[in-house]
Amino acid sequence: xxxxxxxxxxxxxxxxxxxxxxxxxxxxxxxxxxxxxxxxxxxxxxxxxxxxxxxxxxxxxxxxxxxxxxxxxxxxxxxxxxxxxxxxxxxxxxxxxxxxxxxxxxxxxxxxxxxxxxxxxxxxxxxxxxxxxxxxxxxxxxxxxxxxxxxxxxxxxxxxxxxxxxxxxxxxxxxxxxxxxxxxxxxxxxxxxxxxxxxxxxxxxxxxxxxxxxxxxxxxxxxxxxxxxxxxxxxxxxxxxxxxxxxxxxxxxxxxxxxxxxxxxxxxxxxxxxxxxxxxxx
Amino acid sequence: xxxxxxxxxxxxxxxxxxxxxxxxxxxxxxxxxxxxxxxxxxxxxxxxxxxxxxxxxxxxxxxxxxxxxxxxxxxxxxxxxxxxxxxxxxxxxxxxxxxxxxxxxxxxxxxxxxxxxxxxxxxxxxxxxxxxxxxxxxxxxxxxxxxxxxxxxxxxxxxxxxxxxxxxxxxxxxxxxxxxxxxxxxxxxxxxxxxxxxxxxxxxxxxxxxxxxxxxxxxxxxxxxxxxxxxxxxxxxxxxxxxxxxxxxxxxxxxxxxxxxxxxxxxxxxxxxxxxxxxxxx
Amino acid sequence: xxxxxxxxxxxxxxxxxxxxxxxxxxxxxxxxxxxxxxxxxxxxxxxxxxxxxxxxxxxxxxxxxxxxxxxxxxxxxxxxxxxxxxxxxxxxxxxx
Amino acid sequence: xxxxxxxxxxxxxxxxxxxxxxxxxxxxxxxxxxxxxxxxxxxxxxxxxxxxxxxxxxxxxxxxxxxxxxxxxxxxxxxxxxxxxxxxxxxxxxxx
Ligand SMILES: [Zn+2]
Ligand SMILES: [Zn+2]
Numbered sequence: 001x002x003x004x005x006x007x008x009x010x011x012x013x014x015x016x017x018x019x020x021x022x023x024x025x026x027x028x029x030x031x032x033x034x035x036x037x038x039x040x041x042x043x044x045x046x047x048x049x050x051x052x053x054x055x056x057x058x059x060x061x062x063x064x065x066x067x068x069x070x071x072x073x074x075x076x077x078x079x080x081x082x083x084x085x086x087x088x089x090x091x092x093x094x095x096x097x098x099x100x101x102x103x104x105x106x107x108x109x110x111x112x113x114x115x116x117x118x119x120x121x122x123x124x125x126x127x128x129x130x131x132x133x134x135x136x137x138x139x140x141x142x143x144x145x146x147x148x149x150x151x152x153x154x155x156x157x158x159x160x161x162x163x164x165x166x167x168x169x170x171x172x173x174x175x176x177x178x179x180x181x182x183x184x185x186x187x188x189x190x191x192x193x194x195x196x197x198x199x200x201x202x203x204x205x206x207x208x209x210x211x212x213x214x215x216x217x218x219x220x221x222x223x224x225x226x227x228x229x230x231x232x233x234x235x236x237x238x239x240x241x242x243x244x245x246x247x248x249x250x251x252x253x254x255x256x257x258x259x260x261x262x263x264x265x266x267x268x269x270x271x272x273x274x275x276x277x278x279x280x281x282x
Numbered sequence: 283x284x285x286x287x288x289x290x291x292x293x294x295x296x297x298x299x300x301x302x303x304x305x306x307x308x309x310x311x312x313x314x315x316x317x318x319x320x321x322x323x324x325x326x327x328x329x330x331x332x333x334x335x336x337x338x339x340x341x342x343x344x345x346x347x348x349x350x351x352x353x354x355x356x357x358x359x360x361x362x363x364x365x366x367x368x369x370x371x372x373x374x375x376x377x378x379x380x381x382x383x384x385x386x387x388x389x390x391x392x393x394x395x396x397x398x399x400x401x402x403x404x405x406x407x408x409x410x411x412x413x414x415x416x417x418x419x420x421x422x423x424x425x426x427x428x429x430x431x432x433x434x435x436x437x438x439x440x441x442x443x444x445x446x447x448x449x450x451x452x453x454x455x456x457x458x459x460x461x462x463x464x465x466x467x468x469x470x471x472x473x474x475x476x477x478x479x480x481x482x483x484x485x486x487x488x489x490x491x492x493x494x495x496x497x498x499x500x501x502x503x504x505x506x507x508x509x510x511x512x513x514x515x516x517x518x519x520x521x522x523x524x525x526x527x528x529x530x531x532x533x534x535x536x537x538x539x540x541x542x543x544x545x546x547x548x549x550x551x552x553x554x555x556x557x558x559x560x561x562x563x564x
Numbered sequence: 565x566x567x568x569x570x571x572x573x574x575x576x577x578x579x580x581x582x583x584x585x586x587x588x589x590x591x592x593x594x595x596x597x598x599x600x601x602x603x604x605x606x607x608x609x610x611x612x613x614x615x616x617x618x619x620x621x622x623x624x625x626x627x628x629x630x631x632x633x634x635x636x637x638x639x640x641x642x643x644x645x646x647x648x649x650x651x652x653x654x655x656x657x658x659x660x
Numbered sequence: 661x662x663x664x665x666x667x668x669x670x671x672x673x674x675x676x677x678x679x680x681x682x683x684x685x686x687x688x689x690x691x692x693x694x695x696x697x698x699x700x701x702x703x704x705x706x707x708x709x710x711x712x713x714x715x716x717x718x719x720x721x722x723x724x725x726x727x728x729x730x731x732x733x734x735x736x737x738x739x740x741x742x743x744x745x746x747x748x749x750x751x752x753x754x755x756x
Contacts, residue, residue, distance in 0.1 A: 469721025
């Protein structure tokens with residue numbers, strides 16, 4: 001690397017070598033790389049979205065990654081979950097994904113949580129992280145992750161996918177809205193289609209997970225203006241059309257992030273949503 | 283799987299198990315999965331774009347994948363090239379990526395070409411494939427891949443990326459334009475920025491490579507209307523904005539795909555573009 | 565007046581699998597959004613209206629966009645739809 | 661007349677790193693695209709004009725879009741730019 005990139009920093013020579021092509025990117029720079037190396041990100045879900053998120057955040061050099069997933073790898077996951085392998089069949093998804101990313105970047109510290117993210121486990125896990133990525137696959141977990149982020153003051157990078165479509169936005173960032181601001185009431189159970197019922201394509205979660213990784217990097221490197229807060233990205237893979245739309249800001253009447261919140265600690269989200277913290281296997 | 287999905291097909295039980303969540307996706311179905319399993323795709327470049335393309339096409343069950351790359355894995359690649367590992371340092375990128383995807387899906391047949399894709403090697407390699415994915419990193423290769431696809435009548439799924447931006451389109455498909463229809467003259471050498479000079483972020487190639495994999499799947503499953511032919515997708519990762527724009531159709535005056543082509547066999551593209559078939563390492 | 569309606573996130577399955585619907589109201593210059601939603605329920609919906617409308621508005625989990633922006637920025641259900649508006653109904657996704 | 665100009669693919673680096681430029685021509689209703697490009701070269705370009713214009717048109721490797729469609733669909737360099745048009749100049753990328 002040229003000398004102009006390496007004055008006054010705390011990056012080690014092996015980090016300069018590894019991240020050189022990244023830290024010369026405009027608006028990253030040495031200071032951005034140092035922020036990434038010092039950051040910690042919790043990824044809730046080690047499935048279709050969690051795999052590309054973990055692969056790209058580990059390769060970018062995020063210092064500490066936490067991976068939460070109660071589930072184990074099945075062969076039927078592998079058409080879209082590219083961070084696992086056939087040889088991991090039957091073992092924990094969090095452990096399987098951790099193994100893959102540690103072989104990609106051994107400089108990253110990885111914490112695995114082979115547990116369901118619930119009202120009982122969430123706060124203890126989340127407290128050690130700067131940012132949370134929602135890569136889960138069900139409604140109850142999405143409300144839980146949101147409320148835990150609001151209660152602990154952490155930005156939430158949210159992605160979701162089904163069939164040929166995906167959606168991405170950032171909640172609870174820079175005084176922007178939270179998930180409940182947009183969706184105060186859970187959807188009727190009968191309107192929710194699971195990936196195990198509707199199917200989903202690997203490249204769709206690949207696009208959405210990569211976008212989640214990029215938003216996380218933008219937040220960590222303080223590229224505030226570009227962050228997808230107060231905007232929702234909608235992707236239709238079949239027609240190859242993306243739309244970035246403006247959504248409402250933080251709602252003063254929101255039950256969790258509003259001026260007079262009624263939700264001041266985690267509740268029972270399976271009851272609130274009338275559904276489980278898990279999809280059926282898929 | 284329910285019985286309605288498994289009547290009259292040639293998929294084996296282990297394929298049904300593995301691809302079940304994919305083949306229930308609308309507009310894929312059993313017939314789409316059979317098309318994928320019987321297809322062959324050549325990926326030119328096993329770097330930033332080639333990694334997600336190969337990971338998602340292998341996991342989706344494309345029957346035969348060809349990987350072309352003359353280069354070897356370096357640690358400075360790993361911030362964005364998620365299909366390689368630290369332990370592959372110094373070995374061929376084509377072989378390294380083949381190892382990763384074979385551990386993800388052992389049902390896929392993989393051919394590796396540890397060579398530079400040139401006027402001398404291209405036709406012999408390309409002839410065995412249905413579709414070509416351009417995941418290369420330089421101008422000369424892009425003209426070469428285009429002309430080889432036109433001369434052999436194969437669709438070309440093209441992606442490119444630099445810094446925070448990316449572009450995707452499909453050439454030579456369904457009577458649509460080829461690369462030369464849009465760019466008849468190579469750019470002046472001094473206007474071309476390489477990833478090794480300008481930098482590039484992992485999630486950017488993740489998004490673009492995933493999009494290339496999806497276009498390939500759409501072509502193979504005969505979802506013609508949605509294919510990005512005659513349209514160009516432009517992505518600005520910093521502002522999180524995508525644009526899908528209409529581009530010109532096939533040009534009757536095009537030197538290679540036009541009515542009176544002057545290019546009827548491969549030429550010397552390093553001379554034509556006044557640049558090499560390789561970036562410097564990065 | 566003409567209105568363009570787009571459906572995504574699986575909502576199109578309720579509307580004959582068509583993602584885009586163009587509607588013309590020959591006798592009107594504007595129409596309350598609530599009336600448009602009830603019109604869609606009564607004329608375009610092919611099945612199970614409770615998956616689209618509950619209590620005379622869209623059911624929870626559907627985001628409504630008026631010309632590419634959240635309807636809450638325009639008064640929500642009390643907005644008056646004008647000629648050439650595009651109204652998008654998106655069912656939020658939860659999978660991953 | 662007002663014209664919106666957008667630059668991408670690195671071209672913005674030649675134009676003071678600004679991706680969007682709004683230009684007003686108070687005395688005109690339309691302007692030939694060629695004149696607009698030369699105006700940009702002479703008034704907006706901060707450095708090395710040969711990276712943008714060669715032989716009085718954009719250099720090879722730049723794609724020009726008129727209101728989100730390829731300029732070749734509108735006659736290319738001979739198009740007349742109208743009030744409120746958006747002209748996008750994209751440098752094609754080659755990396756990966
Ligand atoms: Zn809120
Ligand atoms: Zn052509």
